Amino acid sequence: MTRLARHRLLPYLLLLPGTAWLLLFFGVPLAQLAAASLYDPTGSLSTGYAMTWALGNYPDVVQAYWPQLSRSFGYAGLALALALLLGYPLAYAIARKAGRWKNLLLVCVVAPMFTSFLVRTLAWKTILSDSGALVGLLRDVHLLAPDGRLLATPFAVVLGLTYNFLPFLVLPLYASLERLDHRLLEAASDLYASPVQAFRRVTLPLSRPGLVAGTLLFFIPASGDYVNAELLGTPNEYMIGNVIDSAFLVRLDYPQGAALSFLLMAVILAVVFGCLRRAGTEEVW
């Protein structure tokens, strides 16, 4: 083999292990899932499924689980809005105002990740419980009716989603705000931009890559999540993740679970591409 030929082959050789891994552990199961979503819905795990290209599974699941589907994106969207309100100022403060506290604050953002997602959500269950101090206090100051609850409400689920995925939004935002050259803000100020205008015309557009990345990293897991609705909500708050979970593990209705999984993936992919295309064009804000 000539040196040139080896040189050309090298990138492919380097790609080989990763590609094989992806094919085996992602490609094959995905194809399997796609096939399962088209199985005859009248079959069962015990009697076996027949492949009948049952495309009707898709409209069926949308019809059956429309409330959970819309709730998923509604809750995830609401949580995203809350997380942006909390996360942007937080990332901004850490990146630009924290000085020597910067690293400590960053550790604080990431620290909750050191414990399990489940444990953290269970902790919220305790905090929000009817007999907890928080509910007691809110009832005492009449912000909550005497029989009012926090747990098992949409509020608790959205709060849980916001809390659990906030670091995924904050970290990319922090990275892009940290990179922002402060001299550009001085230049804006020199060119008659008030602090508000400088933020709108310089800081915000230049933090857009972080904003897009953070939004996606937040929204994707949040819309597919089922733990928060399970632990902090009731079946009335169930999201599409809960339905998929029960389709596979409780009801053992594989075609339905697979169809819902694919639907969720399609919607998320559409959101991602929409987001990235908007980010690619100018003057979004």
Next chain:
Amino acid sequence: MTGMARETPAGDLRLANLTRRFGALSAVDDLSLTVGQGSFFALLGASGCGKTTTLRMIAGLEEPTSGRVLLGDRDITALRPYRRPVNTVFQSYALFPHLSVFENVAFGLRRRGIRPVDGEVTRMLSLVQLDGYGSRRPAQLSGGEQQRVALARALVNRPQVLLLDEPLGALDLTLRRRMQVELKRIQTEVGVTFVHVTHDQEEAITMADTVAVMNAGRIEQQGAPADIYEFPATAFVANFLGQSNLLAGEAAGVSGGDVVVTAQGARFSVPVGRARAERGPVQLGVRPEKLRLVGSADQVPQGHQHVTGVVTDASYLGVSTQYLLRTGWGAELSVFVANSGTSTPVPVGSTAAACWDPRHAFLLSASS
């Protein structure tokens, strides 16, 4: 011009007792100066001398510890940067990377709500010879082009004072020379007061009407470039603006219009008008190009003064040859001899005399 006229009358820029301390360090120390309206003023100094801090205080990006900044009769010391009729060309240019060249230039106009901006921006791009560059991104431009966008972006606002923070520092020599001429042309054309900060003495001399040499937060000397060069006020200025030969000596008072100085075991005289001290320890200065090299003391022209020594080095510089002459007293003098083709090279190791017309010498107080 519509909507561009300023309501406040322009005027001289005055800094009064301006001081900026960073902890115990005084970056700018009780600095006072006046920059005439429409003049090209250069603040010259080594890095860390406080010149950029001074500029930033004029722009409002740095708050003075004490002192005032006045524009005409108006005290602008407390004004936020975005309320000052002052614009800056930053050393790093600080162009907005997410905006086109056009939008960069239009930025200031838009923030002040001036519409339409097209005419002004196009005219300004044409002034800096960037016609047709409006749709490009700053990242697509060369250093010199970016520099001109930064200039256009500041000038389009018709500031009363334009501040330039080493704007040519990042450019290569040829481009820098061209931009120096260009900047001077533009300044003459728009008639705006330019305050130019630089560490490059050649840049300051060629461009500015008035140069202020800064050292350790203070102004050492201020005046027309030729005046400062020909008659520096301190040893720092004498060596920062070009080179000087300084001989330590003792002045013994005035005699017949000249200050009499003893240095290197000989007596010299300097006209009173070129002496900063008349008595006590002094430094006798002569510029290297004002010295002439002759073979021996006999050949020194009538009325000239001289020191003798051994030629220790000769470096050919193209336009001239620089000789180093070591005197018997241990001083080393630098002599520039123009390569005009009329002088014969002096060999290293030979004895020679460096002579000068006393009217070209200057006398500094040794404490300066």
